Amino acid sequence: MSNDLQADLTADLLSDLSRPAPLPSSAPPAPLPTAAVSSTPSVTVTLTPLRWALPSLDSTDRGMGVAVRVGPWRVEVAV
Numbered sequence: 001m002s003n004d005l006q007a008d009l010t011a012d013l014l015s016d017l018s019r020p021a022p023l024p025s026s027a028p029p030a031p032l033p034t035a036a037v038s039s040t041p042s043v044t045v046t047l048t049p050l051r052w053a054l055p056s057l058d059s060t061d062r063g064m065g066v067a068v069r070v071g072p073w074r075v076e077v078a079v
Helices: 002-018
Strands: 042-047 053-060 063-071 073-078
Touching: 053 073
Parallel strands: none
Antiparallel strands: 042 073, 053 063, 063 073
16 A cells, blocks of 8 residues: 555656746846835844843834843844
8 A cells, every 4th residue: 555655656746847847037026125214223232240131022212123131131123
């Protein structure tokens, strides 16, 4: 029974491989959208050895962005 299954799978694979692959498209790629924010992104890493925090994810102190706190570390990415 397993030989029949293996033969069927092999025949199926060979039939898939015998078909020609589609040619890649020669159309130019779509342009990337421009950034809506004109400011330069910044990354801030802070180590506070005496103040430990539970892992959390919150907004930045300086507007748009995200801040991650893990133990004494705070990593902030602001835009």
